[in-house]
Amino acid sequence: MKSFTYERARQPAEAAAAAARTQGAKFIAGGTNLLDLMKLEIETPTHLIDVNGLAFDKIEPTPDGGLRIGALVRNTDLAADARVRRDYAVLSRALLAGASGQLRNKATTAGNLLQRTRCPYFYDTNQPCNKRQPGSGCSAIGGINRQQAVVGASDACIATHPSDMAVAMRALDATVETVRPDGGARQIPIAEFHRLPGDTPNVETALDPGELITAVTLPPPLGGKHLYYKVRDRASYAFALISVGAIVQPDGSGRVALGGVASKPWRIEAAEAELPRGAEAVTAKLLADAKPTSQNDFKLPLVKRTLAAVLAEARG
Amino acid sequence: MPNSRDPDVFRRDLLVSAAASAAVMTAPSLAGAQQAGSAVPAMKVSFTVNGKTRDLQVDTRTTLLDALRESLHLVGTKKGCDHGQCGACTVIVDGRRINSCLTLAVMHQGGSITTVEGLGTPDKLHPMQAAFVKHDGYQCGYCTPGQICSAVAVLGEIEAGIPSHVSTDLNVKPQATAAEFRERMSGNICRCGAYSNIVEAITEVAGRKA
Numbered sequence: 001m002k003s004f005t006y007e008r009a010r011q012p013a014e015a016a017a018a019a020a021r022t023q024g025a026k027f028i029a030g031g032t033n034l035l036d037l038m039k040l041e042i043e044t045p046t047h048l049i050d051v052n053g054l055a056f057d058k059i060e061p062t063p064d065g066g067l068r069i070g071a072l073v074r075n076t077d078l079a080a081d082a083r084v085r086r087d088y089a090v091l092s093r094a095l096l097a098g099a100s101g102q103l104r105n106k107a108t109t110a111g112n113l114l115q116r117t118r119c120p121y122f123y124d125t126n127q128p129c130n131k132r133q134p135g136s137g138c139s140a141i142g143g144i145n146r147q148q149a150v151v152g153a154s155d156a157c158i159a160t161h162p163s164d165m166a167v168a169m170r171a172l173d174a175t176v177e178t179v180r181p182d183g184g185a186r187q188i189p190i191a192e193f194h195r196l197p198g199d200t201p202n203v204e205t206a207l208d209p210g211e212l213i214t215a216v217t218l219p220p221p222l223g224g225k226h227l228y229y230k231v232r233d234r235a236s237y238a239f240a241l242i243s244v245g246a247i248v249q250p251d252g253s254g255r256v257a258l259g260g261v262a263s264k265p266w267r268i269e270a271a272e273a274e275l276p277r278g279a280e281a282v283t284a285k286l287l288a289d290a291k292p293t294s295q296n297d298f299k300l301p302l303v304k305r306t307l308a309a310v311l312a313e314a315r316g
Numbered sequence: 317m318p319n320s321r322d323p324d325v326f327r328r329d330l331l332v333s334a335a336a337s338a339a340v341m342t343a344p345s346l347a348g349a350q351q352a353g354s355a356v357p358a359m360k361v362s363f364t365v366n367g368k369t370r371d372l373q374v375d376t377r378t379t380l381l382d383a384l385r386e387s388l389h390l391v392g393t394k395k396g397c398d399h400g401q402c403g404a405c406t407v408i409v410d411g412r413r414i415n416s417c418l419t420l421a422v423m424h425q426g427g428s429i430t431t432v433e434g435l436g437t438p439d440k441l442h443p444m445q446a447a448f449v450k451h452d453g454y455q456c457g458y459c460t461p462g463q464i465c466s467a468v469a470v471l472g473e474i475e476a477g478i479p480s481h482v483s484t485d486l487n488v489k490p491q492a493t494a495a496e497f498r499e500r501m502s503g504n505i506c507r508c509g510a511y512s513n514i515v516e517a518i519t520e521v522a523g524r525k526a
Binding site: 001003004005006008028031032035036039048050052076079080085086089092093096097099100101102103105106234235236237 | 420422470478487498
């Protein structure tokens with residue numbers, strides 16, 4: 001690990017300003033992904049700003065009847081919150097499907113959104129990777145890519161976003177709240193938060209340098225049945241091959257977001273109009289532009305079958 | 317004669333026996349390789365370990381795991397993968413189990429840490445330690461301190477009503493079942509495969525508590 005200086009942030013805008021003006025600075029909260037990457041020298045910050053002392057650890061009702069989740073709320077606490085379990089069960093289910101108990105106790109809401117891909121070539125510093133080292137090439141294209149993206153990828157990168165939580169946040173249409181280095185606040189719809197790789201896969205989110213996430217807000221409860229199905233190589237503690245987060249209303253309408261298929265939670269609102277016609281019709285629209293590899297083309301039928309199982313359970 | 321428990325001396329001995337270079341010897345590091353002569357950011361941090369206040373001066377890179385093992389000589393907590401994948405380093409911090417390899421010592425100013433040494437002693441085992449012995453919940457024993465810290469915290473999490481992936485109804489208090497233990501212990505890997513006996517040990521302690 002490269003050496004770094006360390007400070008504890010006392011005030012959000014100050015922390016954002018310090019991050020923007022300090023070359024090589026990074027925020028640290030749970031640290032479960034950042035320290036992993038620092039040990040491998042994939043992340044090499046020269047200064048860490050510990051934001052754990054900022055008072056972003058509460059879940060509070062919003063005036064319009066939604067919930068405001070502080071950026072530092074731990075994954076365990078978010079999944080266990082009685083309001084989330086009752087009104088946003090897709091979010092509890094997604095969180096509980098991810099990581100281990102130890103990691104969920106540390107990992108934060110904001111950090112979960114910001115975690116990096118688990119593409120093996122991103123992790124292997126001996127191999128080219130455009131995300132880790134822009135311009136060096138993509139080893140996953142033509143390499144071992146069973147886990148990688150089937151839709152929204154580019155010639156530069158086929159990595160997936162590993163988060164389960166973000167898939168549920170996308171189904172719920174959450175909003176990411178930030179504070180900027182100039183002290184101003186910004187709201188970013190979750191749909192616009194994560195980026196497709198294009199030719200700059202190293203740029204993963206809509207955040208500007210120094211911009212600090214303060215909260216994620218959920219709209220008022222949507223009702224319906226909330227389901228999150230995750231298919232993985234082990235029964236527990238493994239990243240998704242694919243996952244389906246869904247909110248299905250009694251009349252058969254609803255929302256569907258996918259994990260494990262793209263560099264961001266994958267949701268196409270127009271595909272949801274097909275819900276009354278069943279999983280095959282929805283999947284056909286969701287993955288119309290899919291370009292799988294010979295190793296991961298199993299993800300297309302797997303999405304269809306998993307969505308069919310989700311819809312069958314929703315119908316009860 | 318220097319105290320053989322001194323961490324720098326201890327490390328130096330290891331490094332000498334491993335034919336380490338003189339440059340490394342002059343700048344022993346708890347946190348991995350570094351350049352000799354470069355300024356290494358160090359910080360003071362103070363936290364409680366097993367009820368005792370400990371004051372340390374550490375390289376900022378020092379993980380909580382390395383601080384416990386190398387600085388405080390609490391070697392019950394084990395380093396397995398050092399990347400949060402195996403759970404051997406599990407300790408209980410401020411009442412919660414975490415991977416001590418994926419957190420920095422300096423992030424725990426004022427914190428309260430319990431390691432396996434703080435749960436019980438050879439003369440007075442924690443019920444979970446006694447149950448692991450009784451049910452043969454280990455072979456080589458390397459993952460055992462992490463398994464035990466994790467298992468103690470798991471029973472607390474179930475008691476607190478925290479749901480898991482296998483909890484069928486999110487709005488009903490989870491039960492202390494074998495299925496729940498298996499899911500909740502999935503962050504603790506046992507290369508010897510003592511899993512079924514570990515589940516039996518936890519089941520016995522859960523029953524005793526009920």
